[in-house]
Amino acid sequence: MAYAIETDNLTKKFSDLTAVDNVSLKVNEGEIFGLLGPNGAGKTTLISMLVTLKKPTSGTAKVNGFDIHKNPDGVRKSIGIIFQDPSLDEELTAFENLELHAAMYGISKAEREKRIIEVIETVELKDRLNTVVKTFSGGMRRRLEIARALLHYPKVLFLDEPTIGLDPQTRKHVWDYIKKLKEEHGITILLTTHYMDEADSLCDRIAIIDQGKVIVLDSGKALKDSLGGDTLKIETNQAEKLQNALKGMKGVKDTKILEGRLQLRVEFGEKKILEVVEAAKKNNIEILSVGLHKPTIDDVFLHYTGKTIREETLSGKDQMRMRRKAWGHKR
Amino acid sequence: MSHELLAIYFLWKREMIRFLRSKSRIIGSLAMPFFFLAILGTGLSGAMKLPGMNGNYLEFITPGILGMVLLFGSMFLGISVIIDRQFGFLKETLIAPVKRTTLVIGKTLGNSTAAVIQGILMLLLSVFLGVTIQLQDILFTILLMFLISSAFVCLGIAIASKLEDMHGFQLIMNFLMMPMFFLSGALFPLTSAPQIIQTIAYFDPMLYAVEALRFSLLGYSSMPILISVSILIAFFIATTFLAAYFFNRIES
Ligand SMILES: Nc1ncnc2c1ncn2[C@@H]1O[C@H](COP(=O)(O)OP(=O)(O)OP(=O)(O)O)[C@@H](O)[C@H]1O
Ligand SMILES: [Mg+2]
Numbered sequence: 192m193a194y195a196i197e198t199d200n201l202t203k204k205f206s207d208l209t210a211v212d213n214v215s216l217k218v219n220e221g222e223i224f225g226l227l228g229p230n231g232a233g234k235t236t237l238i239s240m241l242v243t244l245k246k247p248t249s250g251t252a253k254v255n256g257f258d259i260h261k262n263p264d265g266v267r268k269s270i271g272i273i274f275q276d277p278s279l280d281e282e283l284t285a286f287e288n289l290e291l292h293a294a295m296y297g298i299s300k301a302e303r304e305k306r307i308i309e310v311i312e313t314v315e316l317k318d319r320l321n322t323v324v325k326t327f328s329g330g331m332r333r334r335l336e337i338a339r340a341l342l343h344y345p346k347v348l349f350l351d352e353p354t355i356g357l358d359p360q361t362r363k364h365v366w367d368y369i370k371k372l373k374e375e376h377g378i379t380i381l382l383t384t385h386y387m388d389e390a391d392s393l394c395d396r397i398a399i400i401d402q403g404k405v406i407v408l409d410s411g412k413a414l415k416d417s418l419g420g421d422t423l424k425i426e427t428n429q430a431e432k433l434q435n436a437l438k439g440m441k442g443v444k445d446t447k448i449l450e451g452r453l454q455l456r457v458e459f460g461e462k463k464i465l466e467v468v469e470a471a472k473k474n475n476i477e478i479l480s481v482g483l484h485k486p487t488i489d490d491v492f493l494h495y496t497g498k499t500i501r502e503e504t505l506s507g508k509d510q511m512r513m514r515r516k517a518w519g520h521k522r
Numbered sequence: 523m524s525h526e527l528l529a530i531y532f533l534w535k536r537e538m539i540r541f542l543r544s545k546s547r548i549i550g551s552l553a554m555p556f557f558f559l560a561i562l563g564t565g566l567s568g569a570m571k572l573p574g575m576n577g578n579y580l581e582f583i584t585p586g587i588l589g590m591v592l593l594f595g596s597m598f599l600g601i602s603v604i605i606d607r608q609f610g611f612l613k614e615t616l617i618a619p620v621k622r623t624t625l626v627i628g629k630t631l632g633n634s635t636a637a638v639i640q641g642i643l644m645l646l647l648s649v650f651l652g653v654t655i656q657l658q659d660i661l662f663t664i665l666l667m668f669l670i671s672s673a674f675v676c677l678g679i680a681i682a683s684k685l686e687d688m689h690g691f692q693l694i695m696n697f698l699m700m701p702m703f704f705l706s707g708a709l710f711p712l713t714s715a716p717q718i719i720q721t722i723a724y725f726d727p728m729l730y731a732v733e734a735l736r737f738s739l740l741g742y743s744s745m746p747i748l749i750s751v752s753i754l755i756a757f758f759i760a761t762t763f764l765a766a767y768f769f770n771r772i773e774s
Contacts, residue, residue: 242617243617244613244616244617246773264619267617267618267619270617272617274610274614276610277609277610278610278613278614280536280540280609280611281609282539282543282544283536283539283540287536287539291532291535291536292614292618294528294529294532295529295532295533295615295618295619295620296618296619297525297528297529297619323543339614
């Protein structure tokens with residue numbers, strides 16, 4: 192099977208900092224592939240090399256079969272990208288931004304106008320086509336960037352935090368749209384995000400990267416399963432007695448008492464609840480409540496990197512971005 | 523139309539749209555030359571009479587002020603590569619399947635057109651202030667303005683490729699553009715300046731720009747037009763290479 196993206200020991204160093212460290216990945220055609228990692232993990236740097244914006248320090252990669260060193264033009268024609276930071280010309284209208292993009296990709300005049308209408312309709316911005324981008328909201332800008340990235344019918348789409356700073360509704364809109372792209376056009380998508388639940392529901396496979404290295408790579412389900420099952424949190428007045436009663440039970444991997452509650456690590460939590468209640472009855476132990484916790488990608492992330500991905504407060508970098516925007520409007 | 527030409531045309535168009543939409547910038551760029559002409563020019567018109575000056579002072583400085591408009595306008599527009607970088611738009615152009623040289627050409631043509639338009643507006647302004655221009659040849663004058671602007675836009679692009687942000691612009695303005703302007707003989711004939719200044723001025727590309735403009739607008743200059751134009755062409759070729767070289771090395 193052909194790979195849409197194939198990296199071979201791809202490395203990028205900034206003086207003494209190794210931002211991307213010997214990354215070897217294979218992304219299948221038609222797959223939605225997620226890159227998860229804390230701030231500074233090297234996600235953007237990795238993408239920058241794949242889209243021929245930065246030169247690797249060592250290693251190589253192929254995108255849509257084209258070598259990034261030997262045939263950067265082949266790569267460029269095959270890809271679309273939504274950068275993490277805004278990249279529209281704010282003083283142009285939506286139409287003018289799209290028209291310039293189409294021209295730079297060598298799309299002929301007749302085709303140009305047809306496609307502009309096509310992409311602007313998909314992102315539902317047709318009524319703003321002739322408005323200057325400066326007046327657009329963040330969500331509208333993001334949608335316009337998506338439209339622009341699709342204008343030349345790319346085979347591989349890179350989305351670097353496509354939903355950063357969007358409200359939940361617009362975010363959902365963008366994700367639905369990404370799904371549609373994959374399903375209807377078979378476009379391969381590589382995305383980074385820090386919304387774990389969305390990464391989980393959207394991506395066929397997820398790679399967690401930290402300090403430039405790929406730590407694990409698998410489907411969301413396999414990653415969650417790798418944590419060893421669900422957690423049952425049982426509230427009872429006789430936690431220790433219940434713990435002893437359940438210790439030997441089949442399928443119970445681990446027991447501990449935390450804050451007076453008994454915590455069990457089990458497989459197939461839903462089924463186990465019944466058995467646990469059953470066992471408690473037999474031993475005359477009263478159970479007050481049982482909570483079932485399924486592992487999430489957050490747990491996976493925490494497990495493998497020892498960090499939560501990002502506090503909801505703005506990081507320094509994001510604040511800088513906001514300031515830069517403010518400056519832009521005053522100009 | 524070939525793909526690269528198509529890209530150049532639309533990059534040119536982008537610069538034109540941006541230029542024409544920024545009315546305040548256009549007016550701002552004409553304010554300083556206006557005050558130079560209206561206050562310095564008319565104020566000293568009666569008093570100033572130096573060797574190397576035909577006609578009155580206002581007339582004498584008009585080509586120099588035109589040179590100033592072209593110099594400042596072009597350099598600023600060239601340096602706007604930094605603004606493209608800060609607003610992220612540069613990345614969009616850098617990953618397009620066109621040559622970097624194409625991007626430089628599009629940017630240079632667009633911005634020099636904008637600078638030439640500013641120059642023409644300034645000339646109209648000077649006529650309004652009572653300057654009698656003895657235009658030698660309209661086509662030659664416009665080509666000359668393009669040559670000067672393109673060279674300085676390229677110089678701006680080359681500098682911008684090395685600068686991180688707009689903060690460096692103040693330095694460029696004070697230590698490069700201002701000396702270039704004052705040494706160019708725009709405001710007074712250099713023959714009345716000390717020898718040392720005259721010698722340094724020979725290294726100032728603006729000197730040749732002002733000389734050539736003075737010839738094309740007033741019909742006289744202290745240097746043969748062939749020489750000033752030849753040197754300007756050499757300067758243009760040099761800055762083009764500089765711009766292409768440094769822009770090619772941008773890693774964003
Ligand atoms: N041009 C540069 N010069 C020096 N260091 C850089 C440069 N670009 C990135 N870095 C560093 O490389 C590391 C990886 O940065 P990168 O932007 O790829 O991270 P990221 O995973 O995209 O983070 P985020 O989630 O914040 O977007 C960081 O430590 C960053 O400071
Ligand atoms: Mg990033």
